[in-house]
Amino acid sequence: MKKTVVVMVAVFVLLMSFALFAAESANLEDNNPIDKAFDKDFEEAGTTVEINYVTEKYSEAWQAELKSVTEKIKKTYKYKEDAKRVDDYVASYKSLAKKAFDLEMLNWSDTSQSPSERTFGTGGPGCAMMAESHIFKQATINLISHYESMSEGNKYKFAYKGKGAELQKIKQQNQ
Numbered sequence: 001m002k003k004t005v006v007v008m009v010a011v012f013v014l015l016m017s018f019a020l021f022a023a024e025s026a027n028l029e030d031n032n033p034i035d036k037a038f039d040k041d042f043e044e045a046g047t048t049v050e051i052n053y054v055t056e057k058y059s060e061a062w063q064a065e066l067k068s069v070t071e072k073i074k075k076t077y078k079y080k081e082d083a084k085r086v087d088d089y090v091a092s093y094k095s096l097a098k099k100a101f102d103l104e105m106l107n108w109s110d111t112s113q114s115p116s117e118r119t120f121g122t123g124g125p126g127c128a129m130m131a132e133s134h135i136f137k138q139a140t141i142n143l144i145s146h147y148e149s150m151s152e153g154n155k156y157k158f159a160y161k162g163k164g165a166e167l168q169k170i171k172q173q174n175q
Contacts, residue, residue: 028141034061037164044167048122055129057165062136066090068159069143076150086143093139097132104131 038061041054070090074083108124144156 028144029137032141033158034058034065034137034160034162037061037160037162039164041165041167048126050167050171051123051126052129053170054165054167055126055133059129059133059136061160061162062133062140065158065160066093066136066140066143069140069147069156072156073143073147073150076147089143090139093135097135097139100131100135101128104128 038054038058041057045051045054070086074086077083077086105120105124105128108121108127109118110120111118113119147156148154
C-alpha cells in the first residue's frame with residue numbers, strides 16, 4: 001500500500017512538473033517580445049517582397065535570440081565538454097531548420113521537373129523562411145526553458161529589443 005501511494009505521488013509530481021513546463025513553454029510561444037514586435041509587420045506585409053523581407057528579419061531575430069540564450073547557458077558550465085553539448089544541440093536545430101526550409105520549398109515547386117531544373121512559386125522563399133523561423137523559435141524556447149530549470153534563480157530576459165522589421169518605415173522611405 002505504501003509503495004502504491006509513493007508511486008502515485010511520484011507520478012503526480014511528474015505530471016505537475018510537465019504541466020508547468022508545458023504552460024511556461026506555451027507562454028513563451030505566445031508571449032515573447034519578438035512575436036509582439038513582428039505582429040504588425042506580418043499583418044501589413046501584402047506583397048511577396050514585403051512578406052519575404054519581414055520573414056527574413058523575423059528569422060534573423062530568432063537566430064540572434066538562439067545565439068544569446070546559447071551563450072548564456074554555456075557560461076554556466078565549468079567544462080568545455082558540457083558547453084559542446086549545447087553547441088551540438090543548436091547545430092542539430094540549425095540542420096533541421098535548413099531541412100524545414102528545403103521541404104517547404106517543395107510545396108512551392110513544380111515537382112514534375114527534375115530537381116536541377118525545378119522552378120518554384122514566388123511565395124516559396126517567404127514560406128520556407130517562416131518554416132525555418134519556427135524551428136529557430138522552438139529551439140530558443142526549449143533552451144530558455146532549460147536555462148530557467150537549471151537553477152531556481154534563473155529567469156531569462158530576452159536580448160531582443162528591436163521593433164520588428166519596421167515595414168511601415170521602409171515603405172515610407174521608398175515612396
